[in-house]
Amino acid sequence: MSVADVGEFGLIDRVTARLGQGSACLLGPGDDAAVVSAPDARVVASTDVLVEGRHFRRDWSSALDVGHRAAAANLADVAAMGAVPTALLVALCLPAQVSPDWAEQLADGLGAEAAKVGASVVGGDMSASPTLTVAVTALGDLGGRAPVVRSGARPGDVVALAGRTGYAAAGYTVLSRGFRTPKLLVEAYRRPEVPYSAGPHAARLGATAMIDVSDGLLADLGHVAKASGVRVDVHRAAFEVPRQMRDAAQALGVDPYTWLLAGGDDHALAATFPPAVVLPAPWRPIGRVSAGAGVTVDGARYEGPAGWDHFR
Amino acid sequence: MSVADVGEFGLIDRVTARLGQGSACLLGPGDDAAVVSAPDARVVASTDVLVEGRHFRRDWSSALDVGHRAAAANLADVAAMGAVPTALLVALCLPAQVSPDWAEQLADGLGAEAAKVGASVVGGDMSASPTLTVAVTALGDLGGRAPVVRSGARPGDVVALAGRTGYAAAGYTVLSRGFRTPKLLVEAYRRPEVPYSAGPHAARLGATAMIDVSDGLLADLGHVAKASGVRVDVHRAAFEVPRQMRDAAQALGVDPYTWLLAGGDDHALAATFPPAVVLPAPWRPIGRVSAGAGVTVDGARYEGPAGWDHFR
Known part of the structure; x- marks a missing residue:
C-alpha cells in the first residue's frame, strides 16, 4: 500500500493520530493553524529542510531516524538562541509510492525527539512530490532571557x-x-x-x-x-x-x-x-x-x- | 549563472538583502533562529508546502507570482483562525541549475504579500533538490481573541x-x-x-x-x-x-x-x-x-x- 492509496486526508489522519501533545500546545493538528503558548510574548522560530539524497538516504536511515534527525536539527537551532523549544510544524513531501508506514514512523521519530524537550508536533502539511523532503519549523520560548545571537x-x-x-x-x-x-x-x-x-x-x-x-x-x-x-x-x-x-x-x-x-x-x-x-x-x-x-x-x-x- | 555558482551562503545573502522587516520581527534572518513578537502570549502557526509541477508551474507563474501565492496560502490559514499574521519562515529547495534571480524574485513575492498585512519573512533555509519546493510557515497573533476553530x-x-x-x-x-x-x-x-x-x-x-x-x-x-x-x-x-x-x-x-x-x-x-x-x-x-x-x-x-x- 502506498500513500497514494490512502490519500492526503487519510494519511494526515493516520499521522496525526500518533502524535502526542506537549504542554505548550493549545490547539494541535486538524485546524487551519495550530495555537502554541508563548508566555514570553516573543517566539523563537527556525526552519530547516532535509532532502532525500542530500541530507539522508532511506537505505542508511530508517524513517524513525530521519524523524529524530529532522526534529533535532530544528530544536537545536532554538536551543542555540537560549530558548526552550515548544513546538514543531512539518511539511512532508512524499513520492506517491512511499508506504504510509514510512510517514507514520517519521512522525514517531519527530514526536519522540520533540518529547525530549517537552515539545510536540502541532501542525503541518503533506504533498506528493518526486523528491522526499522534510521541512520542519521549530518554535521556542525565551523565558524572559535575551536571545543569544x-x-x-x-x-x-x-x-x-x-x-x-x-x-x-x-x-x-x-x-x-x-x-x-x-x-x-x-x-x-x-x-x-x-x-x-x-x-x-x-x-x-x-x-x-x-x-x-x-x-x-x-x-x-x-x-x-x-x-x-x-x-x-x-x-x-x-x-x-x-x-x-x-x-x-x-x-x-x-x-x-x-x-x-x-x-x-x-x-x-x-x-x-x-x-x-x-x-x-x-x-x-x-x-x-x-x-x-x-x-x-x-x-x-x-x-x-x-x-x-x-x-x- | 545558477544557484550552484553562487553557493548556499551567497544565495542566502542575496535573498535576505531583499527582505524588509515588519514590526513584529525582533530578530530577522542571519542567526540560528528568528525572534518574533507574540504580544498575546500565544502564537498561531501554520505550514503549507508548494511543489513544482503539482502546485505551480514555472511556465505559468513567475517566481514573483509563486512567492505571492505561497505566502497567501499560509497567511490565509492564520487569518482563518481570527489572527493577524506576523511572520513567515521559508524552506526553499531549488534544482542547482535554477538562476539566483528566480530565488530573489520569489523572496520579493513572499515579502510583498506578507507586507500587505504588516508581516515579513523572518527566516528560512535553502537546499538543493531535484524538485523545486517552497515550504512556508506563517505565524500570527490572536490579540486576545479566542481562535476560531x-x-x-x-x-x-x-x-x-x-x-x-x-x-x-x-x-x-x-x-x-x-x-x-x-x-x-x-x-x-x-x-x-x-x-x-x-x-x-x-x-x-x-x-x-x-x-x-x-x-x-x-x-x-x-x-x-x-x-x-x-x-x-x-x-x-x-x-x-x-x-x-x-x-x-x-x-x-x-x-x-x-x-x-x-x-x-x-x-x-x-x-x-x-x-x-x-x-x-x-x-x-x-x-x-x-x-x-x-x-x-x-x-x-x-x-x-x-x-x-x-x-x-
Missing part, C-alpha cells in the same frame, strides 16, 4: 562547546564507504544527541554568542567570528579523539580532526562566554576570542575543509 | 463567505487548456486576493467556525461540517457567475459552478455566525447550518467533484 562575541571571551562533534561526520564516512559499524558513529549520524538544555543554561550563565554546530565547528565558528567582528581560535588539544573514531579514521585513511573540527550534523552547541564565567558541564572550553577576523586552529589558518555547502 | 458551527448558524471562489480554478483550467486569457482569471490563479482582515474581523463579530477555502468551498465546508457535527447547506443562488467566468466556462465547456463551488486556491474565508449577527462586507451569507452531517447544495447532495486530494 551570533554577533555578541568579544575579544577575551572563552569559546566553549557542549555536545559532540565529528561523530555524525565519521558515521557518514563509514556509511558512504559501505560499512555499517562502528555502531557508535553510525548511530550518531542517524540520530544526533543534542544537549538541548545547555542552550538556555548558557544564556543564564551570560553567554555572549551561541550557535548550533550544523555545518561543521570551524565553519559555524566562522559565522560567529564574522557576525561579531572578531577572531576565534580553537585549541586542538581540547579535542580528544575517541577510540572508536581513531580506529575508524585509521581504517578509512582519514584525519580524525577533519571530522572533529569540520564535520557537521552532530548539533553540538558552541558559545562564547566572558572569561570570568565558571563553565559547568556539559560546557567545556575549546578556544579563545581575540581581536581580528576569521577562525584559526592553535593560531594558524586551518588547511582542511571547514564545512559544507548545500548547493555544491 | 472548525468545530464550533451550530444548527441555525448562517454560513458566510469573504472573498472569491472559482477564480483561481477557472484560471488554472484556462492555463491548462493552453490559453493565457482572460487575464482576470489567470491572474487570480497566479496571485490570490485574500481578504486577510476579514478573519480577525469575523472573530470579533462572533464567528462560531472559520476555514480558509484552499481545497474547494464544498470540500472545506465539509471539514467544518465534520468537525462541528453538523450539516452545512450552501445556497447556489448566492453565487453569481461573473461575466468573464461565464464566457470562459462556455468557451471551455465547463459548468462554472464546478469552479465556484469546488475550485480551490482562491483562499477566500468561509465562516459560520449566529443568525443574529449582522454581517458587514466583505462577509456575505451563502448558506445555513442545520442538524445532520455533510454538505448539501440547495438541500441536495452535490454530484460534481468537491475538491482536491494532493496525493491523487
